[in-house]
Amino acid sequence: MEIQHKLIQTKAVGGTLVLHPIGDIDMHESPKLRAVVLAEMKKKPQAVIVDLSRVGFIDSSGIATLVETLKEAKKIGAGLSLCGMSAKILDVFELARLDKVFKIARSLEELTGE
C-alpha cells in the first residue's frame, strides 16, 4: 500500500511504516505532516522509519512533530528510526542534542538492508 501526499509518501514494507516527507518542514507545513503521521500511527505499525532524504529544511515545529511521533511509537512498542539526513538537517538535531535521542541511520538501505 502506498499513499502519496504532496508533502509525504508513506509506504508499508511488511510491518514497517516508511515515511518520506518531501520539501521544507516549517510551521506552515508541519501541521499537515503531523496529521498524516498521526493517522498512520493509528494503524499500529511494528516499526517506523522516517526517511528525511528529500527534506531540505526542518525547524523546531518539524522537530516537535518527530518528537511526538517518537512518543507515539513508544506507546505502541514500535521502534522509530530516522535516515537520509543531509548535514544541514543533522545539524538541527545536534543543536538540540536530539541526535542521541533518535536512532539515526545514514540511509534507508542501511535500515532495510535492501
Added chain:
Amino acid sequence: MRAYVTDLEQLLEVSALLSSMLDLETLLTKILETAGRLMSAEASNFMLLSEDKTHLLFEVMLGSAGKIIQQQGKMKVGTGIAGWVAKNGKALLIEDAYEDPRFLRDFDIKTGFRTKTVLCIPLTVKGETIGVAQIINKKDGSVFKPDDLEFFSKFCAIASVAIDNALLHKKVLAQDRLQRDMVLAEEIQKTFLPVKTPYAENIRVEFRSLACRQVGGDVVEFAELSDGKIATFIGDVSGKGIPAALFGAKFSTEFQYELKTGSEGGELLTRLNQLIAKRSTRGMFVTAVYAVFDPRNGKTEVVNAGHLYPLVVGPRVGQFRIVKSKGFPPLGIVDDQVYTSSGLTLAPGERMILMTDGVTDVKNEQGRSLGEDKIHEVLSSCPGNAIARLMLEVRRFTQESVRSDDVTLIGIGFGPYTEHTFSSNTSAIGPLRHWIEERARAMKFSEKQIGRIALSVTEAVANIIKHTYKMEGDQKIQVGIGINGSELQIHLRDWGAKQDPSLFVSRPLDEIRPGGLGIHYMKETMDVLEFDDSHTHGNEVYLQISSEMRTD
C-alpha cells in the same frame, strides 16, 4: 421648646444624606430645603467666600425673593449681616432686622421682601470660615430664639463638612479634566511624530521616542527627497509642557512646507529661523540638526543649530566619532542668521546617531545622569543594533523614576541594506527564508552557516506569527538585511502586541518534548540575538552573525 428628639432624628438623616452628595449645587439646595422645612423659615440662603476672601458669593437662595437676590451675585465681606458674620466668624440671632445697624435694606427695597428676623451662622471647616448660612423669617410670624440658633448651628456644622467634601470633589474633577486634557494633548502630539521611517536601498533609518510624563517639545521629521536622498530633522523646543508641544506642532507643519520649497540644509534652516525669530513666542527657540544622506555614496550634509553633536558609530565594535561640524545658534534667536551645511562621508557600516538632550540628561533614582561616556560605550558596543541598545539602556537606567524630558533617538545606517515586507501568513515563511538564504550565500557564508541562518530566521518569524500576531495571517513583518563587512545583520519588525522580553528564554534541553526549541536555536547559532520592545508600537528582533567568527 423645640421637639429635640425629632430634630435629632432629622439631623442624623440629613447628615447621612449630605455625606453621600458630591455635587455642590444639589447639596446646598438640599441643605437649605431641609433647614427651611425644619425651622419653618420663609427664606434661606448659602453664601461661600470667594477665593480671595473679599466677597460672599450667592450660591443658593431659596424663598420668594431668592431668584432676584441671586442675580446680585455677591456682596462684600464686612457689609450687611452676612458680611459681618463672615468677617467675624460669629453667629448672629437678630430678632428685628430693621433695628440692627448692620442690616442692609437694599435687598428688601430691590425685592419687595420684608426681612424681620434673621439667623446667620458662619460655616467653618478646620477653624476657617468658608461661608455663611442664613435663614430669614418664621412662617408663623414669630421671631427666632436661642434654641433655634443652637439647632441651626449644629445643622450647619454637619453641612460645613459636606460642603467642604463637595468643594474638594469639585477641585478633583477640575484636576481630572486637566489631566485628561494633558493625556489628549500627548496623544495629539504623538500624531505629529513620524509613523513610518523612510527607506532607500543602502540606508537604514531608525527612530525611537519615549515620552516623558508631561508632553514635550521634541520634533522629528523625515523625507524621501526627489533625488533619492533621505532627509532627517531632529529638534528640541525650549521649555516643556503644552506650550512647547504646540510650538513643536506648528514648527513641524512649517518644516514640511518649507521643505517643499527647497531641501538644501543651509537655506532651509535660514528660512525656518527667520519664520520663528519673527514670531518669537515668549522667547521660545529650537535646537536642531538637519541632515541629508545620499544612499549611493554615504555623502552627508549636516547643519547644526545649537543641538547636541551627532555621533557616528561603527563599523567595528567600539568605534565612534563625534561630528563637530560648524555650529550655529538655535533657531528663533538671531533674526538674520545665515546657516550653512557641512559635508562628511559615512563609510559602509557606519551609523549616524541623532538624539535630544532627554537622552543625555536622563536621571536615575539617585539623580545621576547616564553620562556621555556611557552613551558612547553603549552605542558603539553593537553598531548594528545601536539605537535599540541605547533605548533599552535608558529604560533600564531610569527604571521607575520619572523622566523629565522626552527621549528621542534617530539612527541612519549606511552600507548594503535591503528591506522587504512579508505577510504574517505561515505561507510567507518559506519565501522569506529563501530570500535570506540567497543573501547569505552571496556573502560567502558556509552551507552549514546558511542552514543555521535559515533556521534562526524561521524560528524568529514563527515566534512573531504565533505569539505576537496569534496566527493572524493578514499582518506585516518587515525584514531588513544589512551587511557590514563579514557581518550579516537581520532586523525583524512587527506591529503586534508588545511581547514580554523575559519570555525570550530557551528551555532546558534535557526535557524531551515538542515546542520551546526555537529560542535555543537562535541563541545557539547567532553571534547576537536581541529582543527589542522599545518601539512605541510592536517589537523588533535583531540577529547578527559573522561569516568569519564562527566556523564550527
